[in-house]
Amino acid sequence: MFNNSSKILFTTIMIIGTLITVTSNSWLGAWMGLEINLLSFIPLLSDNNNTMSTESSLKYFLTQALASTVLLFSSIILMLKNNMNMEINESFTSMIIMSALLLKSGAAPFHFWFPNMMEGLTWMNALMLMTWQKIAPLMLISYLNVKNLLLISVILSVIIGAIGGLNQTSLRKLMAFSSINHLGWMLMSLMISESIWLIYFLFYSFLSFILTFMFNIFKLFHLNQLFSWFMSSKILKFTLFMNFLSLGGLPPFLGFLPKWLVIQQLTFCNQYFTLTIMMMSTLITLFFYLRICYSAFMLNYYENNWMIGMKFSNYNMSLYLILTFFSIFGLFMISLFFFML
Template sequence: MFNNSSKILFIMIMIVGTLITVTSNSWLSAWMGLEINLLSFIPLLSDNNNNNLMSTEASLKYFLTQALASTVLLFSVILLMLNNNINIEINESFTSMMMMSSLLLKSGAAPFHFWFPNMMEGLTWMTALMLMTWQKIAPLMLISYLNIKNLLLISVIFSVIVGAIGGLNQTSLRKLMAFSSINHLGWMLSAIMISESAWMIYFLFYSFLSFILSFMFNIYKLFHLNQLFSWFMNSKILKFTLFMNFLSLGGLPPFLGFLPKWIVIQQLTNCHQYMQLMVMLTMTLITLFFYLRICYSAFMLNYFENNWIINSQFNNFSMNLYLTFSFFSIFGLFLISMFFFML
C-alpha cells in the first residue's frame, strides 16, 4: 500500500529515468535510465489499493520481462564496447539486432508482445495509461537511434497484424486497449523508419486519445464491454462522445485520430512503400471493424435501452475536462484543416 505522496515520488523518479535515457550520449547511461524507470514503475504496478488480485501477478510479469530485455541490452552494449575498445572482431549488425530486439521487447511490439495484453488485465486504468504511453518513450527513442530497417519492417507487419486480429473477440476493455496499442505501435515503428519527427507526432496524438478513453473508464470503473451498454443510458452526450472517441482512436476520418495516420500514409507513399502501406491499411480496417461493431448498436435510432438510471460519478470539473478533450478529438481534424487553410 502506498499513499499519494509515495506515488508522486515514484512517478517523478520514473520521469527522471526516462529523461536520462532520452538525453544520454552513451548506451550504458541509456541502460541506466531504463533501469531507474523500471524500478520506479514496479511499485506503481503492485499497488493494490483497488483490491485487484492480478496486480501482483502483473508486476511480476513486467519485472521478469523487462529484466530479460535489460540483460540482453546490457550484454549487447558490452559486446559493442569490446568491439570498439579492444578490437575484438564481433559482428556489429548482430549486436545491433540484439539491442533492437531487446528494445522491441521493452516496448511490447510484436512478435515480442506476449507479456503485454495479459499484464494489462491486472492494472488500474491510470497505470495502464502510463504503460501504453509514457513507458514507450525511452525504448522508441533508442529504436530511432538504431533504425535497422529489415527488423523494423518485420516488427511493423507483425504488430499491425497482431493488434488487428487479437482485438477481434475481446470483451475486456483493457485487453482491447492493449491490442490497439500494439497496432498503433506498428504505425509508430513505421514512422520511425521514415522520419525522426513523424513518430513523435503520432505518439502525441495517440497519447491524447488514450488519455481520453482511460480517463472515462477510470471514472466509471469500466473494464468490460457489456458495462458500456448499461452505464451511459442516462446521458446521451457521454455515450456518443465515448463511442466517437473509440472511432477516433481507430483512425476513422474525419476524427482527430486520422491525422497521424494521414501523415504516415503520406510519407510511406512518398517513399514508394506501397506493399507495407497496403498491409497496414488492411489491418487498420479490421480494427475499425471491431470498433464499429461496438458502436453500431449505440448509434441506432431504434436501439432499446434499459430503463434504470445509474448515478453519475462525474463532478463538474471532470465532466468539463472530458467534454473539452472529446471536442478536440471529434472535431480536431476540422479545426486543424481550418487553421492551415487560414494560413
Template sequence: MLNNTSKIMFLSILMMGTMISISANSWLSAWMGLEINLLAFIPLMSDNKLMSTESSLKYFLTQALASSVLLFSVILHMLNSSNFNSYYLMEMMISFSLLLKMGSAPFHFWFPNVMEGLSWLNALILMTWQKIAPLMLISYIMIKPIIIMSIIISTMIGALMGLNQTSLRKLMAYSSINHLGWMLAAMYNSNLLWMVYFLFYSFLSFSTIFMFKMFEISHINQLFAVFFNYKILKFLMMFNLLSLGGLPPFIGFYPKWIVIQSLTMNNQFFLLTLMIVMTLITLYFYIRLTYSAFMLNYYENNWMYISNFNSMNMKIFMMFSFFSTFGLFLITSMYYMLL
C-alpha cells in the first residue's frame, strides 16, 4: 500500500481530517474534518475488487447519512440555542450521528459487512484510526442515558453476534464493537481512561492483524494448519488473540482492569457486571479458536504463503507478541519500582 504515492497522499489527507476534527473549536469545522476524513478513506478502500467496491459504497452511504444528520443537528443547534428542550434534542441527534459514524451498537449494522470486503490494512484503519474523531467529539457532549444504552447494547452485540462467525474479519468487527462499549464506559468517568484503553486496543489490533496479513489468513479453518511447522508462532498468535480478549495474565487485561476499577469506584455495579459477563463470552470464542488450533492437529497441504522465519516481518511480529504477552508483568514491575 505504501509503495503507491496516491495511497500515501490519501492516507495523509485522512490523518489531516481527523486532526481537524479533534482540534476544531466549532461543530461546523468538526463536521468538515469528518468529511475530509471520509472522502480520503473511500479511495483507500477501493482496490479494484468487487467486495472492496461494495464495502466502500456501503461505507460511503452510512457515513453520508451520519454526516447529513450531524450537519442538520448542528445547524438547528445554532438556530435554536436559546430553547433548552430543542438544545437537548439536538445534542441527542449529534450523539446518534457520531455513534453511527464509529459503528457502535445499536447503529452497528454496516460495520461487519464493510469489514468483510476490506483488506487487512484497511480493516485496521477502520477499526482504530477512524474511531478517534467520533469518540473525541462524543466525549464533548456526554448524554449519560444514550451512552449507557450504547455501552450495554455494544457489549451484548459484540459478544453474542461473534459466536457464530467463521470469517476472521467479521470476528474482529464484533470484537471491535465490544471494545467500543468498554471505551464508552471508560469515557463515562474519565477522558484519560478511554484514551489509554484506545491505545492498548490499537496496539493489540495491530499485532493481531499484522499476523493475519503476514500469513494471508481470512477464515477460522485456516488457523489450524498454517503454523504446522512453526509451533512457537502458533502459541504467539493465540496469546495475541487471548490478550485482545482481555485474559488476565496478558497486556489486554490492563485497560479492562482500570475501567473495572473506575466503574467500581463510581458504584456502577450493574453496568460493570453486564460488561464482564459479555466479555467472558468474547473470551469464549477466542478460546474456541485457540483450543481447536491446539487440539485438532491434522496434516494437509498448506496452500498459503508462509514467510521466512528469520525475515524482518517475523521479527516485528515476535516483538509485538512479546509485549502483548508479557506487557502486564513489565508495567506492574515498573510501577512498583517507581514506588
C-alpha cells in the first residue's frame, strides 16, 4: 500500500505522461508518453482494502500493453514508409493505429475490458479512468483521418453504452456504460471540432466528479444502497438524482448543453442518420436513469431512516450543494449570460 506522498508522485508522473503525448510531434514520442502514463497509473490502482484492485490493475496493464504494442508496431511501419520509401498502405496502417487508440480509450467495439475493470476500482481511480485517462488517446485520434472506422465506433459506443446499462445494479458498471455512451458523443464531437470536444469533455468530467464525489464519501457501490441511505435526507435525495438526470443529458440541466452543441453541428452537416441513432441511445440512458429516480421523486414513497446517523461534514455538504447548483441551473445561467451579451 502506497502512502499519500507516493500517490502524489505517481499522479504527477501520470499527468506528465499525458502532457508528453499531447505535445509530441511524432508517434514514437506519443507512445513514450502513453507508456509513462500507464506505468504511473497502475500503482495508483493498488488498494489493500479492495480485493479486486489487483485483478483490475492486471486487466488494465494487459489491455493497455496490447494497445501500446500495436501502436508501436504501426508507428515503426509508418517510419519505414517515410524514410525508406516502402510501398505500404498508409490508410490501413492508420486504421490499425486508430483501433489501438480506441482500445486504450475503451470505446466500442473495444470496450470489453472497461466495465469489468471499473468494478474493481475505488471511486477516485474510476473517476481518473473515466476522465483523465481518455485525454491522450482522444487527442491522438484527432490527428488521424479514418472517418469510417471512427463513425462505426461512435454508433457502436452509443448503442452499447445505452443497452449495457439497462440491467445493471452496480453503480460502477452503470457509470462505466454511461462513460462508453458519452465517449461515443465525444468521438463525434472530435470529428466536428476539437473545441466542441473540449467543451463536452469538461462538462462530462464536471458532472462525473459530482456523482463520484458523493459515492466516494458514503462508500456507495450498488443501487440498493441508494434506496437505503439517501431516502433519509430530502436534499441529498433530490439533488443526487437530479445529477443523474443531468449526466444523462436531460434538459434543462447542464448536461444537455454539450449534447445540444453536438446536435446543432450534426444538423448543420446533414448527418441525420447518425444523429437519430445517438439521440435514441440517449433516450435509452435517460430511461434507466428515470427508472432509478422515479421512486425517489414520489412524495408518498416509503422511506427508511435507519442510517440517518451517518456523518456528512459541513465542508463536503457545502461543496456538494454548490456543484449541484451549477449542475442543475448551469444551462439557465449560461443562456442568460449569452442573452445579455
